Amino acid sequence: MAEEPIKIFRQGMPLFSVFQDENRQQIIMLLCDHKSLTVNQITDQLELSRPAVSHHLKLMLDAGVITFKKVGKERYYQVSLDETFQYLKDLTTSLENSISSN
Template structure:
């Protein structure tokens, strides 16, 4: 399995990180503060999770004044979709 797949699976394996990513997919761009209010973890923890998501290419950040806005990058899921499609033949 390519390293890209491993990174995406590892990144999305964490339930808090996955919930943050899902929220961005469903609700669109949000600030760290808005994500923290719904995450049930501290702001530093949310920021750390967002950093991991960004490193994996799953989110993008945009700075506006003192706030950072994050949005999901759905195209980053393409390798997982391809892998799932390939593996579906064995199920």
């Protein structure tokens, strides 16, 4: 078994964990559809409580798939997927190299 793809998979576990939840998938799609949204704006569009949305946003911040900009007392959340895209490219390349070397 090739070690490089396994190593890359392990590095991406937090990312996979974040995206396995349907609520976080919905939040990411909302943020993709809009430039940025506050917790209240996200809550208004989902059937989740404000604390639940805040919890999901924290996990997504920790995984690096979103960022926020503070304007006054409000935080405006937005997608930040450049590192995620690079990770997926690296994983794909590593898997392709592993397959072709067999």
